[in-house]
Amino acid sequence: GAGVSQSPSNKVTEKGKDVELRCDPISGHTALYWYRQSLGQGLEFLIYFQGNSAPDKSGLPSDRFSAERTGGSVSTLTIQRTQQEDSAVYLCASSLEVRALGGYTFGSGTRLTVV
Amino acid sequence: AQKITQTQPGMFVQEKEAVTLDCTYDTSDPSYGLFWYKQPSSGEMIFLIYQGSYDQQNATEGRYSLNFQKARKSANLVISASQLGDSAMYFCAMREGARGAQKLVFGQGTRLTINP
Numbered sequence: 001g002a003g004v005s006q007s008p009s010n011k012v013t014e015k016g017k018d019v020e021l022r023c024d025p026i027s028g029h030t031a032l033y034w035y036r037q038s039l040g041q042g043l044e045f046l047i048y049f050q051g052n053s054a055p056d057k058s059g060l061p062s063d064r065f066s067a068e069r070t071g072g073s074v075s076t077l078t079i080q081r082t083q084q085e086d087s088a089v090y091l092c093a094s095s096l097e098v099r100a101l102g103g104y105t106f107g108s109g110t111r112l113t114v115v
Numbered sequence: 116a117q118k119i120t121q122t123q124p125g126m127f128v129q130e131k132e133a134v135t136l137d138c139t140y141d142t143s144d145p146s147y148g149l150f151w152y153k154q155p156s157s158g159e160m161i162f163l164i165y166q167g168s169y170d171q172q173n174a175t176e177g178r179y180s181l182n183f184q185k186a187r188k189s190a191n192l193v194i195s196a197s198q199l200g201d202s203a204m205y206f207c208a209m210r211e212g213a214r215g216a217q218k219l220v221f222g223q224g225t226r227l228t229i230n231p
Contacts, residue, residue, distance in 0.1 A: 044221075106160035
């Protein structure tokens, strides 16, 4: 597609439930990144995938968070047993591996609210 | 330690004035890239400008310029002739390493408000 697509755009879930957030990167972009942005805060790195390499999971806040990327394209971020502190906007971005001078393109995000 | 520091939580500027948003960074990697993004109230992240650590000249993109002072580890964004539409959150970010696909580390942001 022309841009990075994220779904759903909004998600309200009950505490303790699992949620899945989806990201469709720009076609041909080999690198994909997940960030979390709490209200009024900066972007917190979660995880990134680069081609066939093992993902960099160093930013995942707990083992309730996991992500996968299938076929080098679509990625799913899963949060198990959601907590209220998980409420945030989850942003996905993609870039070309070789040339990412300005080419980190962000999606519009998924706003997650845990009640 | 914070890798990216933005010391101005908020700034208020009169329309048509120039504004400088501060950003300092911390890295021991000789190869890095510095980015500025704009986030309006709609939430989208809009790329503004990029500066590579080996670039000899300051980057410019239209009304945006980056005042890169390598020895001071400073990468301030300058917006000339501010407009009402410039009101938004502004984030400074850094990518470490020579390879293109590395994660960006963001500062906490500066909320810029342009007054008519």
